[in-house]
Amino acid sequence: MNMHFDLAQTLPGGMPVPAPCSDASFCQRCEVRDRAICATLEEDERGALNRLGRRVTIAAGQTVMWEGDDATIVANVIDGTLKLSASTGDGREQIVGVVYPSDFIGRPFGRSTPHSVTALTDARLCLFTRGAFDGFAREHPELEHRLLQRTLDDLDRARSWMLLLGRKNAREKIATFLLDMSRRLAREGEAPLDRFDLPLSRQQIADVLGLTIETVSRQLTDLKRIGIIALPGRRMVEIRDRAALLDCSEAA
Amino acid sequence: MNMHFDLAQTLPGGMPVPAPCSDASFCQRCEVRDRAICATLEEDERGALNRLGRRVTIAAGQTVMWEGDDATIVANVIDGTLKLSASTGDGREQIVGVVYPSDFIGRPFGRSTPHSVTALTDARLCLFTRGAFDGFAREHPELEHRLLQRTLDDLDRARSWMLLLGRKNAREKIATFLLDMSRRLAREGEAPLDRFDLPLSRQQIADVLGLTIETVSRQLTDLKRIGIIALPGRRMVEIRDRAALLDCSEAA
DNA sequence: CGTTCATTTGAATATTATCAAGGGTAGTGG
DNA sequence: CCACTACCCTTGATAATATTCAAATGAACG
Numbered sequence: 001m002n003m004h005f006d007l008a009q010t011l012p013g014g015m016p017v018p019a020p021c022s023d024a025s026f027c028q029r030c031e032v033r034d035r036a037i038c039a040t041l042e043e044d045e046r047g048a049l050n051r052l053g054r055r056v057t058i059a060a061g062q063t064v065m066w067e068g069d070d071a072t073i074v075a076n077v078i079d080g081t082l083k084l085s086a087s088t089g090d091g092r093e094q095i096v097g098v099v100y101p102s103d104f105i106g107r108p109f110g111r112s113t114p115h116s117v118t119a120l121t122d123a124r125l126c127l128f129t130r131g132a133f134d135g136f137a138r139e140h141p142e143l144e145h146r147l148l149q150r151t152l153d154d155l156d157r158a159r160s161w162m163l164l165l166g167r168k169n170a171r172e173k174i175a176t177f178l179l180d181m182s183r184r185l186a187r188e189g190e191a192p193l194d195r196f197d198l199p200l201s202r203q204q205i206a207d208v209l210g211l212t213i214e215t216v217s218r219q220l221t222d223l224k225r226i227g228i229i230a231l232p233g234r235r236m237v238e239i240r241d242r243a244a245l246l247d248c249s250e251a252a
Numbered sequence: 253m254n255m256h257f258d259l260a261q262t263l264p265g266g267m268p269v270p271a272p273c274s275d276a277s278f279c280q281r282c283e284v285r286d287r288a289i290c291a292t293l294e295e296d297e298r299g300a301l302n303r304l305g306r307r308v309t310i311a312a313g314q315t316v317m318w319e320g321d322d323a324t325i326v327a328n329v330i331d332g333t334l335k336l337s338a339s340t341g342d343g344r345e346q347i348v349g350v351v352y353p354s355d356f357i358g359r360p361f362g363r364s365t366p367h368s369v370t371a372l373t374d375a376r377l378c379l380f381t382r383g384a385f386d387g388f389a390r391e392h393p394e395l396e397h398r399l400l401q402r403t404l405d406d407l408d409r410a411r412s413w414m415l416l417l418g419r420k421n422a423r424e425k426i427a428t429f430l431l432d433m434s435r436r437l438a439r440e441g442e443a444p445l446d447r448f449d450l451p452l453s454r455q456q457i458a459d460v461l462g463l464t465i466e467t468v469s470r471q472l473t474d475l476k477r478i479g480i481i482a483l484p485g486r487r488m489v490e491i492r493d494r495a496a497l498l499d500c501s502e503a504a
Numbered sequence: 505c506g507t508t509c510a511t512t513t514g515a516a517t518a519t520t521a522t523c524a525a526g527g528g529t530a531g532t533g534g
Numbered sequence: 535c536c537a538c539t540a541c542c543c544t545t546g547a548t549a550a551t552a553t554t555c556a557a558a559t560g561a562a563c564g
Binding site: 465468469473 | 511512
């Protein structure tokens with residue numbers, strides 16, 4: 001059961017597609033209005049962009065875009081966590097990014113989507129068709145500038161992750177990952193968390209770090225054994241000795 | 253012996269800094285004028301940008317920017333090949349990008365440079381101070397758009413390299429690397445080369461692929477032994493069986 | 505012709521992956 | 535409320551792959 005946009009765009013997985021939100025109050029009530037790329041738009045311009053977008057709800061596990069597909073949609077993440085992933089012909093997977101509320105997903109100004117986008121939790125998106133978004137962006141340099149800033153940040157992050165993938169050992173990878181999570185899950189500008197719920201399963205952590213699930217499990221157990229972290233629940237992590245964990249991460 | 257700009261900007265390594273090229277003909281004769289980000293600017297705007305830039309020559313091995321430094325300069329690559337690299341505290345290095353003529357380097361709109369930039373060959377740059385470039389870019393949406401496109405492409409490339417670093421074995425890494433080189437060294441839009449000179453030493457190849465120099469050497473020797481490639485010289489590679497090499501690369 | 509540096513090759517070792525069970529937990533239905 | 539079942543995670547033993555250490559080869563340069 002696929003539903004179709006009136007714009008002849010299709011979303012995989014048969015998720016409910018609400019009517020266009022012609023009501024400008026959508027943006028005024030938007031949870032990420034101060035952080036998403038549309039934050040710098042004037043009130044009336046934001047209204048115009050809003051009329052191009054659609055609020056969409058995604059169930060955990062649903063894939064929004066497939067690697068290699070024509071790039072037909074882009075979106076702001078309003079709520080939830082999603083993964084960006086690439087995979088080899090024989091099914092090995094690498095998670096190349098994890099996105100959170102206010103992040104932007106999809107590939108504007110290009111032909112095909114270079115990686116899959118899959119919801120890790122239930123998620124809500126503010127979805128645009130490529131044609132509509134690209135056109136609007138070209139006419140609004142302020143929006144493109146925000147998008148550029150975000151893309152530059154993403155690139156920095158991707159490249160620093162390349163150092164992890166290419167040159168760090170399992171222990172260092174896990175330590176770096178935990179510290180990164182503790183920072184990213186904290187509220188904007190606040191101190192990193194010492195206790196948090198991982199949004200990822202062990203397998204997904206392995207896919208982020210280029211390891212196997214067994215190695216992830218063993219490394220976490222080891223860090224627990226030596227008292228650097230505690231694991232109060234399947235997905236709960238507590239950093240008990242941040243300095244020691246930083247030592248393990250061996251970052252530059 | 254460091255030389256200083258009159259704009260109080262410093263370039264490491266004591267490379268010669270020519271006077272500003274107030275002569276607009278610099279751009280008209282520029283080798284990369286049709287491909288660099290300035291390509292879409294109007295003639296007079298390009299002249300204005302030109303007056304902000306300086307032609308700089310870099311010797312092979314020189315580092316133009318250091319990881320973690322304040323981001324004070326950006327540049328177009330006019331000629332030569334440079335590497336972008338990150339490293340761990342104990343000196344392991346990962347090359348996170350290789351740039352060629354017409355590429356853009358540096359981190360606009362940000363505080364610090366996330367990775368080092370080092371010349372692999374002698375190189376010529378069209379160099380701008382951050383303040384001057386950022387200001388000009390903000391006033392020229394067309395330029396920012398080109399920069400956005402380039403950054404999006406770089407991000408795609410970085411992420412597909414993450415799949416290689418995290419999930420491919422040595423054989424696959426080497427095969428993917430050779431195919432990538434044969435494509436990137438071909439002229440824009442032309443068929444991939446079957447024979448080319450590597451711009452990288454064995455150690456640098458290792459740093460790109462997250463391997464050791466010995467593993468790179470062994471894999472190349474093996475590929476030669478089974479007749480998929482030939483190695484006519486230290487740095488020369490000939491692809492003798494592209495289909496087989498593609499098989500080895502196991503890309504999605 | 506000798507020196508130097510990059511590369512290749514070899515042998516031993518280390519790290520991580522793979523294969524194979526075994527435990528825990530949550531959710532389901534009796 | 536208590537099995538039962540799935541699924542995820544952990545643990546153990548073994549194997550594969552790449553690294554490390556060491557030495558030899560070879561090309562480039564003065």
